[in-house]
Amino acid sequence: MSVTTVRASSWGSLFDCAYKWEWIHILGHRSPSSGRAHLGTAIHAGTAAFDVSRMNGSNLTAYDTAEMLLHTLRNPEHDVDWRADKLTLNEAERIALPLHTRYCNEISPRYEFVAVERTAKPLDIDCGGGIVIRLTGQLDRARICKAGDGKGIADVKSGGAAVVDGIAKTKGHSPQIGTYEILEEHTTGEPCTAPAHIIGLKTRGKPETGIGEIRGAKAMMVGTEEFPGLIQIGAEMFRTGLFPPNPQSFLCSAKYCPRWSVCPYHE
Numbered sequence: 001m002s003v004t005t006v007r008a009s010s011w012g013s014l015f016d017c018a019y020k021w022e023w024i025h026i027l028g029h030r031s032p033s034s035g036r037a038h039l040g041t042a043i044h045a046g047t048a049a050f051d052v053s054r055m056n057g058s059n060l061t062a063y064d065t066a067e068m069l070l071h072t073l074r075n076p077e078h079d080v081d082w083r084a085d086k087l088t089l090n091e092a093e094r095i096a097l098p099l100h101t102r103y104c105n106e107i108s109p110r111y112e113f114v115a116v117e118r119t120a121k122p123l124d125i126d127c128g129g130g131i132v133i134r135l136t137g138q139l140d141r142a143r144i145c146k147a148g149d150g151k152g153i154a155d156v157k158s159g160g161a162a163v164v165d166g167i168a169k170t171k172g173h174s175p176q177i178g179t180y181e182i183l184e185e186h187t188t189g190e191p192c193t194a195p196a197h198i199i200g201l202k203t204r205g206k207p208e209t210g211i212g213e214i215r216g217a218k219a220m221m222v223g224t225e226e227f228p229g230l231i232q233i234g235a236e237m238f239r240t241g242l243f244p245p246n247p248q249s250f251l252c253s254a255k256y257c258p259r260w261s262v263c264p265y266h267e
């Protein structure tokens with residue numbers, strides 16, 4: 001049996017450029033986090049602290065939990081390359097704090113949370129031919145929310161273009177959300193019955209927040225009678241060891257791809 005562990009958050013990039021994905025996740029070449037990626041990590045730490053305090057009744061304020069945001073921003077756990085996107089720590093703080101406040105005051109109160117960043121039980125999927133895909137991970141940055149009699153995923157996404165015309169960008173997030181839905185059901189025995197929400201926090205220009213909806217994400221991962229799921233398609237790559245390059249990817253550049261200098265497929 002060959003077991004390949006795939007984190008929920010990496011499924012989207014497997015189908016963007018699998019050749020890059022192999023370099024990072026199978027061959028273990030990681031680059032330092034960029035300033036903007038670290039900004040996202042800090043925003044998520046602050047908003048998660050706020051939501052956890054709502055759930056456990058300690059009811060910390062946006063001001064209290066901004067401490068967690070600033071602490072994370074100023075004390076990274078991994079190397080951060082601030083020069084990669086010409087961001088300074090001061091600018092990062094200036095961007096993050098208003099978004100944190102808007103999230104706490106305007107977005108979070110709309111939800112009743114069941115869990116914040118739940119640690120899921122790993123799930124092994126036997127894909128045949130000796131290939132097992134192990135889905136793992138904390139439901140990073142995701143919340144489980146009550147929705148009527150059921151529940152659904154709400155996933156916080158920050159980024160320069162995370163909100164367009166007042167709505168969170170959902171494109172490209174379905175594989176991750178679908179994996180979260182599979183893991184949540186596997187961990188608790190209860191399916192996610194409500195559509196998933198992406199909560200967008202825009203980190204470029206004027207601070208903006210927005211919500212977008214995703215339906216059918218789990219079906220995209222496991223497939224239906226009409227089409228195979230992405231897990232099955234991914235299993236073929238793991239079985240053959242062939243990870244197709246995608247030189248037309250929007251992220252095919254020296255800045256965004258750590259395989260760029262040794263990849264023969266781009267121009």
Ligand code: SF4
Nearest residue numbers: 017020247252257263
């Ligand atoms: S350089 Fe382009 S084609 Fe090559 S691995 Fe990176 S993203 Fe893929």
